[in-house]
Amino acid sequence: xxxxxxxxxxxxxxxxxxxxxxxxxxxxxxxxxxxxxxxxxxxxxxxxxxxxxxxxxxxxxxxxxxxxxxxxxxxxxxxxxxxxxxxxxxxxxxxxxxxxxxxxxxxxxxxxxxxxxxxxxxxxxxxxxxx
Numbered sequence: 001x002x003x004x005x006x007x008x009x010x011x012x013x014x015x016x017x018x019x020x021x022x023x024x025x026x027x028x029x030x031x032x033x034x035x036x037x038x039x040x041x042x043x044x045x046x047x048x049x050x051x052x053x054x055x056x057x058x059x060x061x062x063x064x065x066x067x068x069x070x071x072x073x074x075x076x077x078x079x080x081x082x083x084x085x086x087x088x089x090x091x092x093x094x095x096x097x098x099x100x101x102x103x104x105x106x107x108x109x110x111x112x113x114x115x116x117x118x119x120x121x122x123x124x125x126x127x128x129x130x131x
Contacts, residue, residue: 049078
């Protein structure tokens with residue numbers, strides 16, 4: 001009787017650990033909502049994803065013509081499609097960006113980091129703590 005009970009408890013614990021492992025890396029709206037920092041070759045971006053499906057980003061980049069650091073604010077909508085985070089630009093000072101969709105193929109998700117591929121390049125976003 002004791003062996004049987006011990007085996008059932010072990011199987012139960014294994015199933016709980018397995019379920020926790022699956023949920024830890026799952027891309028969900030809850031795992032995206034918040035403020036994230038991303039550094040790339042052309043500068044950096046701080047993006048806030050809101051629960052209403054919108055986002056705002058402050059982008060810092062090097063202007064190649066004036067060789068000065070510049071910032072821009074961009075707004076849009078976001079959604080999760082399969083394992084992709086899709087950001088669509090709805091407003092930017094540079095009008096040609098309006099309507100552009102940016103697709104991040106998510107490769108891993110934790111509470112504080114999202115790793116992705118965009119246009120074949122690997123990148124990551126780090127969650128910023130709320131003030």
